[in-house]
Amino acid sequence: xxxxxxxxxxxxxxxxxxxxxxxxxAFKALGDPVRLRLLSLITSAExxxxxxxxxxxxxxSGPTISHHLKxxxxxxxxxxxxxxxxxxxxxxxxxxxxxxxxxxxxGLASVS
Amino acid sequence: xxxxxxxxxxxxxxxxxxxxxxxxxAFKALGDPVRLRLLSLITSAExxxxxxxxxxxxxxSGPTISHHLKxxxxxxxxxxxxxxxxxxxxxxxxxxxxxxxxxxxxGLASVS
DNA sequence: GGCCTATCTAGATAGATGTCGAATCAGTGG
DNA sequence: CCACTGATTCGACATCTATCTAGATAGGCC
Numbered sequence: 322x323x324x325x326x327x328x329x330x331x332x333x334x335x336x337x338x339x340x341x342x343x344x345x346x347a348f349k350a351l352g353d354p355v356r357l358r359l360l361s362l363i364t365s366a367e368x369x370x371x372x373x374x375x376x377x378x379x380x381x382s383g384p385t386i387s388h389h390l391k392x393x394x395x396x397x398x399x400x401x402x403x404x405x406x407x408x409x410x411x412x413x414x415x416x417x418x419x420x421x422x423x424x425x426x427x428g429l430a431s432v433s
Numbered sequence: 434x435x436x437x438x439x440x441x442x443x444x445x446x447x448x449x450x451x452x453x454x455x456x457x458x459a460f461k462a463l464g465d466p467v468r469l470r471l472l473s474l475i476t477s478a479e480x481x482x483x484x485x486x487x488x489x490x491x492x493x494s495g496p497t498i499s500h501h502l503k504x505x506x507x508x509x510x511x512x513x514x515x516x517x518x519x520x521x522x523x524x525x526x527x528x529x530x531x532x533x534x535x536x537x538x539x540g541l542a543s544v545s
Numbered sequence: 546g547g548c549c550t551a552t553c554t555a556g557a558t559a560g561a562t563g564t565c566g567a568a569t570c571a572g573t574g575g
Numbered sequence: 576c577c578a579c580t581g582a583t584t585c586g587a588c589a590t591c592t593a594t595c596t597a598g599a600t601a602g603g604c605c
Contacts (some may be wrong), residue, residue: 383586387584388564426524493595496594501593
């Protein structure tokens with residue numbers, strides 16, 4: 322989970338080593354095509370997605386999908402909730418917008 | 434390099450497998466504390482950074498820094514230019530803002 | 546040309562990661 | 576209580592990655 326390096330974009334000031342360790346965990350979680358697509362499915366669904374639907378969208382075993390979801394969960398990118406037999410995942414928009422803000426290039430118009 | 438999945442945020446629509454592969458490469462490059470800090474140093478510097486300064490900021494060998502810079506370069510996150518003895522790196526803001534846009538949560542106010 | 550410095554490439558190695566099958570846990574319904 | 580289904584955990588294995596040392600390449604300077 323990201324506890325530091327809250328909001329300032331990269332361009333504003335350099336990260337400390339500790340901030341970088343935290344943030345890198347989140348980006349590393351995004352650095353796999355399967356996980357990125359899982360997050361994309363979860364985020365673009367209305368509110369939440371069932372693991373059963375997510376698993377069906379890939380040509381991978383259940384345990385593998387479960388592993389990737391765990392990585393996303395531990396990176397703070399999604400949360401999960403069990404309702405009866407099924408487990409539902411939803412995005413954590415705080416984390417997503419935090420990462421988004423970090424990569425934002427405020428000087429886009431003034432850089433060049 | 435990212436060639437597809439140009440701009441739409443994750444929440445808008447799910448990624449295709451191909452888009453996910455492309456984008457995951459960029460995020461994977463960000464998924465290492467050293468590389469994230471390198472990018473942060475490069476981006477927060479005025480315009481560009483010399484490899485010599487970057488290497489000095491870490492407790493790592495030159496070749497290791499060079500390797501990480503190569504990963505960032507191949508992910509399209511930075512470009513390099515040799516001027517005389519030294520090599521300078523600068524950020525590619527197009528790529529950064531593209532990734533930023535992908536993670537942006539347009540419905541931040543309306544999600545909850 | 547020859548030497549020095551800055552950077553990159555090559556090869557090696559220890560550790561991390563993605564994937565699977567098998568086993569386990571959680572909940573539903575007979 | 577038992578069987579069944581959905582999801583996770585466990586253990587194993589092949590592959591990838593971060594790091595190093597040693598060597599190569601590029602440019603400046605005497």
